[in-house]
Amino acid sequence: MVENSFSFCEVTPSDFHRVAAFFHKYGHGPRNIDSLRSKYVDSPLGPGRIFTIETPTQEIKGTLGYIPHVLLDNRNIPIPVMQCVDLFFTHEVRGQKLYPKFMRFSSQRVTGPIIAFPNKRSQKITIDIGWKIAAPIYRWVFPISLDYNKSSKALKPLYSFINRFFYFYRNIFLRHRQRTITLRFVDSFGRELDRVSHPRHLVLSADFLNWRFARHDTTEYKLVEFMNQGLLCGYCVFKIEEPTAIIYDLFSRKHLHACSRALVDYCSTRSIHSVFFPGSGHNLSRLGFVRLSPDAGMLSYRLPDRRYKFSLKDSDW
Numbered sequence: 001m002v003e004n005s006f007s008f009c010e011v012t013p014s015d016f017h018r019v020a021a022f023f024h025k026y027g028h029g030p031r032n033i034d035s036l037r038s039k040y041v042d043s044p045l046g047p048g049r050i051f052t053i054e055t056p057t058q059e060i061k062g063t064l065g066y067i068p069h070v071l072l073d074n075r076n077i078p079i080p081v082m083q084c085v086d087l088f089f090t091h092e093v094r095g096q097k098l099y100p101k102f103m104r105f106s107s108q109r110v111t112g113p114i115i116a117f118p119n120k121r122s123q124k125i126t127i128d129i130g131w132k133i134a135a136p137i138y139r140w141v142f143p144i145s146l147d148y149n150k151s152s153k154a155l156k157p158l159y160s161f162i163n164r165f166f167y168f169y170r171n172i173f174l175r176h177r178q179r180t181i182t183l184r185f186v187d188s189f190g191r192e193l194d195r196v197s198h199p200r201h202l203v204l205s206a207d208f209l210n211w212r213f214a215r216h217d218t219t220e221y222k223l224v225e226f227m228n229q230g231l232l233c234g235y236c237v238f239k240i241e242e243p244t245a246i247i248y249d250l251f252s253r254k255h256l257h258a259c260s261r262a263l264v265d266y267c268s269t270r271s272i273h274s275v276f277f278p279g280s281g282h283n284l285s286r287l288g289f290v291r292l293s294p295d296a297g298m299l300s301y302r303l304p305d306r307r308y309k310f311s312l313k314d315s316d317w
Helices: 013-026 033-040 099-107 120-128 156-173 206-214 256-268
Strands: 006-011 049-054 060-073 078-089 114-116 132-143 181-186 222-228 231-241 244-251 274-280 290-301 308-311
Touching (some): 006 099, 013 078, 049 099, 132 308, 156 256, 181 256, 206 231, 231 256
Parallel strands (some): 078 114
Antiparallel strands (some): 006 049, 132 274, 274 308
16 A cells, blocks of 8 residues: 555565664664564464555664453453554654555454553544543552652651551551561563463463563563462562652562562662552552552553453554
């Protein structure tokens, strides 16, 4: 398809060297062939697809990828979807108003429901072409402390009082019910994780979590296993953006309270002042998290109208 002298195309793995060079040049997406192949070919959920905007000389000026995913509704029923990822345009393309046409071109060639987690500007344009907000992304926050060292001399007593309050707050909501829970950091998850998660849900499997987080080439994620007297009882994936820890996934079938306490205790010793858990369909108030107003949403196209449960694990962020 040709628009304003630009062509809309779908590339194959034989073109990955061109796509990787494009991402490397602009500092976006998988920036080498191995990372591109891992994301679009080696996913345990199946292969993905990449669409491009190109000049008559086959110079790539924009990309939009789709990777298979499994979304869970609030009853834990899996819904196979395709997820929009790696949307990027060069400056010369952004002024051509090609985004709506490119989205229509690619989405018409992808079967089944589609989800996306775009930024606010792209979200508005995407809604204008027939997509809808399937669920808001709420930000749950657990306060740990204020940065005492950054306070002025006059405010230090107030900071000290607030931090003491936060300490008691932690002990009220996450008081030690089970002191045998410990955490350990791992480079990747082992098969034992499938025993404590829901193996029938592929997005909770060790294979998927390792593909999503352990092999990421641009972001460093922390992979944590929670142990109860030497036995695996849960896991967590988070990243640190000082002074905040952002949870991408947190799971324990029987010990979520104690696992949350272990994570918060760890963060409190690492100059982390708050823990965020963005997502939808979760009620974390019983763990002491405070729900803030949503600032984004998951968009969908051809997705059944249901309530969905997801975290940042289900995004490409």
